[in-house]
Structures are given as structure tokens and as C-alpha cells.
Amino acid sequence: MTGSALEAHCARVARDAAAWESARSYPLDAMREAGKSGLAGMLTPRESGGLGLALGDACDIVSRIAAEDFGHAFALKVHANMTASLARSGRDNLISRHLDDLLHARRIGAFLLTEPGAGSDAAAITASARPDGGHWVIDGEKAWVTNGVAAGVLLVFLQTDPSQGWRGIAGFIVDADTPGIARTDPYTLLGGHSAGVCGFSFSSVRVDHAAMILSPGDAFRTAMRGINAARAGVAAMCCGMVGAALDQTLDAVASRGAFGRTIGDFQGVQWMLADVATDLRAARLLTRDATAAFESGEDVQVACAHAKKFATRVAWKAISDCMQVMGARGFRGDDGHSLARHLACARMTQWLDGATEIQNVVIARSLVR
Numbered sequence: 001m002t003g004s005a006l007e008a009h010c011a012r013v014a015r016d017a018a019a020w021e022s023a024r025s026y027p028l029d030a031m032r033e034a035g036k037s038g039l040a041g042m043l044t045p046r047e048s049g050g051l052g053l054a055l056g057d058a059c060d061i062v063s064r065i066a067a068e069d070f071g072h073a074f075a076l077k078v079h080a081n082m083t084a085s086l087a088r089s090g091r092d093n094l095i096s097r098h099l100d101d102l103l104h105a106r107r108i109g110a111f112l113l114t115e116p117g118a119g120s121d122a123a124a125i126t127a128s129a130r131p132d133g134g135h136w137v138i139d140g141e142k143a144w145v146t147n148g149v150a151a152g153v154l155l156v157f158l159q160t161d162p163s164q165g166w167r168g169i170a171g172f173i174v175d176a177d178t179p180g181i182a183r184t185d186p187y188t189l190l191g192g193h194s195a196g197v198c199g200f201s202f203s204s205v206r207v208d209h210a211a212m213i214l215s216p217g218d219a220f221r222t223a224m225r226g227i228n229a230a231r232a233g234v235a236a237m238c239c240g241m242v243g244a245a246l247d248q249t250l251d252a253v254a255s256r257g258a259f260g261r262t263i264g265d266f267q268g269v270q271w272m273l274a275d276v277a278t279d280l281r282a283a284r285l286l287t288r289d290a291t292a293a294f295e296s297g298e299d300v301q302v303a304c305a306h307a308k309k310f311a312t313r314v315a316w317k318a319i320s321d322c323m324q325v326m327g328a329r330g331f332r333g334d335d336g337h338s339l340a341r342h343l344a345c346a347r348m349t350q351w352l353d354g355a356t357e358i359q360n361v362v363i364a365r366s367l368v369r
């Protein structure tokens with residue numbers, strides 16, 4: 001992948017994102033395009049055919065895409081994470097069957113961890129896998145599945161022994177067209193429909209024993225490590241949205257007049273935007289701190305919690321302030337800017353990969369330990 005390929009993809013997303021949201025559609029063609037440029041394998045090791053990017057570089061990419069559309073950036077990051085997980089942990093038969101299709105986004109990947117009754121408390125999942133001869137039999141429901149509307153390859157986290165709690169949870173690669181699997185209709189959301197979110201149900205679904213790629217105990221620890229990386233990614237995407245909102249607002253206030261001056265000449269407006277710029281710089285620095293912790297092998301949990309907590313709060317307030325400065329124009333979704341779409345997605349980021357309150361739990365525990 002080259003910088004020009006990324007710029008071309010961002011230009012395509014910028015052109016079509018408003019239409020995706022208006023139609024509440026999942027842009028499968030854009031995901032295929034991302035696969036052709038290598039973006040679907042951004043986190044997959046080079047020896048497995050991916051780009052082998054460090055987390056910080058991957059976060060820079062999704063931040064740039066999120067400046068145009070958060071939902072698509074998040075969906076691509078989820079797909080890239082799942083592809084990398086298969087490359088690192090999968091058995092040879094699963095890798096040979098699925099990896100090339102995932103790397104080129106001919107098939108779309110999804111994580112299935114959250115359930116209708118288990119969100120932030122991921123250890124409370126009840127969807128189960130029980131052994132039956134040479135197979136596992138899967139039953140239960142999964143909710144809030146990004147890429148779910150188009151996913152063909154699923155990484156499903158299932159409880160194999162409830163008496164063991166989180167230590168009983170294992171991870172399975174499952175074909176989405178396996179008999180007994182059903183998708184819900186796409187979720188109707190405030191925004192971010194390009195993420196393709198829906199739910200799944202499993203009724204006596206039979207898979208081979210070889211479908212398990214993450215053993216009981218290891219699966220939950222792996223999921224939590226993945227969530228830390230995802231939190232850094234969400235923080236980066238928030239920075240992308242805020243940066244775009246600030247740029248669009250600066251252009252708007254420089255060209256619109258009021259009381260014989262441009263709006264940008266008023267000190268009150270300047271100071272509001274100065275606060276946005278300061279918060280954006282701080283969010284970017286916290287995000288870089290989190291990704292640097294990954295690359296240096298440090299304990300990343302607290303750094304990622306700080307980054308996600310701060311960046312998501314900044315996104316909600318900063319985009320709101322930019323809309324206020326733009327006046328009623330900022331509330332329109334058809335006026336050549338993306339503030340309204342970004343504001344809806346900024347709200348979504350408050351819950352993705354652990355609610356803000358969960359980040360406070362992580363941070364508080366580190367303080368009193």
C-alpha cells in the first residue's frame with residue numbers, strides 16, 4: 001500500500017459517506033477496495049501476506065479515514081484486527097481456507113464477543129460451545145457485531161465451561177453460512193450505519209474441533225488485549241473526526257460575515273476554536289502514548305483507557321462546539337460538511353470497546369492498587 005492509495009481511498013470515502021448514511025447502507029464495495037490496496041491486512045504480519053504495520057501506523061491510517069467517515073474506518077479496523085488474529089493464532093487448515101480472502105476483503109471478518117446481556121462485562125457471556133463427538137455445538141446470541149451485515153468469517157467467543165468463568169471462554173472461527181446461524185436485521189442507529197452493525201443467533205450450530213483457535217482462558221486474555229488496541233484505535237478515530245470538524249469550521253468562519261466582519265474575527269469564536277485545538281492536541285498525544293506503550297512492550301491497559309476516555313469526551317464536546325460556531329449550518333447534513341455525521345459517531349464512541357465508565361474503573365484501579 002502506498003500513501004497515494006490511502007489518499008485515493010479517503011477521497012472515495014469523502015465522496016460517498018453522506019450517501020451511505022442517508023441510505024443506511026454498508027459500503028461493501030469500499031471494503032473490497034480497501035482489500036485491494038492492502039488496508040485489510042494492515043495489522044497482519046508481512047510473513048503472512050499483510051502489511052505488518054505497528055499499531056501507531058495503523059491508528060494513523062484509520063484516523064485519516066475517520067476524518068471522512070467513522071463507521072467505515074471502524075469497520076475496516078475491526079476487519080483488520082480479525083484478519084491479524086487468524087494469521088497469528090489460526091490452525092493451518094483455517095489459514096489456508098480463509099486468510100487470503102480476508103486479506104483482500106473478498107470475505108469480511110467480524111468479532112462476536114458482546115451479547116444482549118453482556119456488554120462491558122465481557123466475562124459474563126452465555127453463548128456456549130459444548131463438545132459432541134468430533135464437533136462443537138454452538139448455541140446463543142451475539143449483539144452489536146460490526147461488519148455483521150456482510151461478514152462471512154466470524155471469530156466467536158463462547159463459554160465452554162460456565163463453572164470456570166472467564167477461564168472457560170474459547171474463540172472459534174466459524175463460517176457465517178453454517179446451518180443454524182441467523183443474522184438480525186441491521187441495527188437502526190443515530191449514525192454510523194456504514195459500520196454494518198447487526199446481531200447473530202446460533203441454534204445447534206455444529207463446527208469441527210479444529211475451529212477453536214483460542215483455547216479456554218487464552219481466548220479471554222487475547223480478547224482483552226485486542227480491546228486495548230481497539231481503544232487506542234477509537235481514540236485515533238476521534239482525533240480524525242475532531243480534526244476534520246475544526247478544519248471545516250475554520251473554513252466556514254473565514255468566509256461568513258456578520259456585523260461587518262467575518263465570524264472568525266470575533267474573539268469569542270476564536271477562543272472556542274482555540275480550546276478545540278488544544279483538546280485535539282492533547283488527545284493526539286495521549287493516543288500516541290498508548291500506541292507507543294504497545295510498541296515498547298509496556299503495560300498498555302491504563303494508557304489505552306486514558307486515551308479512549310479523553311479522546312471520546314473531546315470528540316463529543318469539540319464537534320458540538322464547532323457546530324455551535326457554524327450556527328444552524330452546522331446542523332445540516334447536506335451542506336458539504338460532515339459535522340452532523342461526526343457528532344452522531346462521537347456519541348457512539350462513548351460505548352465502543354468499553355464505556356467511558358469502564359475506562360474510569362481501569363484508571364481508578366491503577367491509582368489505588
